[in-house]
Amino acid sequence: MNTPQIGLAIEEVGTVVGVADGIAWLQGLPSVPLGEVLRSPDGSRAWVFQLDENLTGCILLDQTEGLAAGTRMRRSGQRLTLACADALLGRVIDPLGRALDDQPLPPVERQQPLEARSPAIIDRDPVTRPLYTGNTVIDTLLPIGRGQRELLIGDESTGKSSLALDAIIHQRDQAMRCVLVLIGQRRAEVAETIHLLNEHDAMSHTTIVVAEAGGLPGLQYLAPFAGCALAESWMQAGHDTLIVYDDLGKHAQAYRELSLLMRRPPGREAYPGDIFYLHARLLERSTQLNAARGGGSMTALPIVPTQLGEVASYIPTNLISITDGQVYLSSKLVAAGTYPAIDLGISVSRIGGKAQARPIARECKHLRLDYLQFLELELFLRFGTRLDDETEARVRRGRLVQALLRQDRLEPRPIAFQMAWLVALNEGWLDGLEPSALQAVLDTLQLRVRGNDTPGLDAPRQQWVAAVRAWTGREP
Incomplete structure (x- = not known):
């Protein structure tokens, strides 16, 4: 016994x-x-x-x-770990992995730590594949690559969240898994976001991690790390993922609140001294893994608000120095009725140009510079300055490009459409068109590029010219 x-x-x-x-x-x-x-x-x-x-x-x-x-x-x-599973796609959870949509949680496939080291340099590959957001300005002039970290920055109500939602909606047919982290938002705002994603059939490839404004401050602090852990588990399994942090300004405030309650010494603007490290260790986990590690990627779109357009304030400056570029949305452009309100003079993508499709890069090679020069010329036009013929032609082209870059909210455009209008612009087939006629041509192009007779993006340019000529009704 x-x-x-x-x-x-x-x-x-x-x-x-x-x-x-x-x-x-x-x-x-x-x-x-x-x-x-x-x-x-x-x-x-x-x-x-x-x-x-x-x-x-x-x-x-x-x-x-x-x-x-x-x-x-x-x-x-x-x-702290998060229970990760493929079946979390289409679900709404809190930072601890608990369901918020009144549905049972799926079986756990793996436990992923919320805090983890970023991949080593030898485990990474260069960013060489494009990520298409469906936004005309970004996909042509500020391209983003898979594995890049691109900051969305601007004042309140300038369209940062709408831009991120457009990118998520556009990934529906792009073999991309998305994670949307909502930090410190009211329940009505969260419900509206879920409704929009459901309405545009985007929840099937998206998981939403929510830390509401009325919840414990610790959950708001942990929310981006939970979303990152979920996206990281899919990246390590070889998938391409897109994560949106909306927004890291509220996350920094939650961390400041906790640090002050814990009696940590305050620094600039009462933030603790390691506030830079907080976001650096989070965003450094987004990368492109090499083939030996599965070849997956995690692209990050962090959002941070500014006050009165002050880009040089503490938290925005920190995030600008961590990320691989920023898309700045201007309240002045919003007031002028320009949507999306992206200020190309301040916005930049430091990596995406290496990942941009070569045909798109060739078509818009001088487009950004020409457009920025047009914006400078517009300042002189306000004083009734007389222009020579060459300058007047540049102004007309600039106004045409300005009209082409306008885009309504929640209407992402396929990359084939971007190629089509760029070809039409460079061939001169859009010159002199009235706004109504221009919109009719763009609607036709958008309808035709969704058909089966659209040339591939890597098709010879002559093939694209022939296709766009036929679609626009231009004679050879």
Whole structure:
């Protein structure tokens, strides 16, 4: 008969000494490390965030009514992970992986840590494949590659979120998995976003991670890391992923709030000294993996708001220095009725040009420079300046390009359409058209490029010229 073994078990138990504002202070955990999850008998959970000489500061993940001073909390020996699965596509979850759409969660395929090191340099490949957003300005003049990090920046109500939603909607037929992280938004805004994605049949390839404005500040802090973990699991499995952080300004504010509550020394604008590292370690996880690591990619579109167009403020400046370029949306262009309100003078893509399709790059080789020169000439036109014939021709072409770059919200355009109008523009077939006639030609092109007789993007230019000539009714 086997005799049960009797031994001594030693366990660290902490005692809560204070609970307020989504954090808890504990005593009695001398060897607990940062990032470990603690549990109480009543079901509360906390995440170790701050280690002081005598106290342990924790972010509350689950807070029950019974959590108060004197409550015991035990170490779990576990780090924060997210249960990842392909079946999460089309779902709405919180940063801890709990369903918010009243549907059962799928079986767990793997656990992905929320905090992880970014891929090593030797595990990465150069960004060489384009990511098409469906936006005319971006796909032609500010191209983005798969694995790039492109910042969307601008004042409130300039169209940053709409631009990101356009990009997600356009990935429907692009073999791309999308993760949308909503940080600190009201429930009505979250519901509207979900409705728009459902209306445009974009939820089938998208997962939404939500940390509402009324939730615990710790969940707002963890939300982008949870979304990144999910996208990272798909990237490591060889898939191409797109993640949108909406927005990292609110994320920085949540981190500042937690840091001040944890009595960390404040720095510039009361942010802690490691605020740059916070976003750097998040965005550096977006990359293009090499074939040995599966060849997957994670493209990041972080969003950050500005105040009164001040691009040089603290958090926007940090993010500009971390990312591979920025798309700046101007409130002045919004006031002038220009949509999308992208300011090409400030916007830049530092990598995407290497990933842009060669035919598109050839067609719009001088387009950006010509357009920026036209914008400068417009300043002189306000004073009634008389122009010579050459300058007047450049102004007419600039106004034509300005009309071509206009695009309505939630109407992403296929890349074949971009090629078609570029060919028509460079052949001179759009010159002199009235706005109504120009719009009719663009509608025809958009209808025809969705057909089966559209040349491939890599087809010879003569083939594209012949096709666009036939579509526009131009004579040889």
